Amino acid sequence: MRIYTDEIINAICLHIASRKDISPTDVEVQLAWDEQFGYTAEVWVQGRSQYLVEANILEAIEQYLLKQYQRRVFRSQITLDADEEFWADIAD
Template sequence: MRIYTDEIINAICLNMAERRGVMPTDVEVQLSWEEEYGYTAEVWVKGRSQFIIEANILEAIEQYIFKQYNLRVFRSNITLDADEEFWADITE
């Protein structure tokens, strides 16, 4: 299974909205990859910015796959990659 940028962003938005007690529409996400830090995302919740690391992104994807696809996957089954867009390969 593979999900792309939009679904990864949706996963992070839903995860952060649940954590912060806000609506998913109150969350904005910008994904990035840097050689020094790996995969990260800058997240804005009601105008306040924070950076999350790859472990947080994988957690959000793990929960998203369970809630949206009713599949139980673990972080070790998720591989992030990027080219012109981001994607996550998920093995069951």
């Protein structure tokens, strides 16, 4: 299974919204990758910015797959990758 940028962003929005008890539409996300930090996401909530590291992104995807697809996966089964867009491969 593979999910792409939009679903990864949705996963992060839903995850942050549930943690902060706000609407997912109140969360903005920008994904990034660089050699020093790997995969990150900058998240804006109510005018404040925070960065998520890869482990946080994987946690959000893990919860998203459980809630949206009823698939229980572990972080070790999720691989992030990117070229022109981001995607996550989920191993069976």
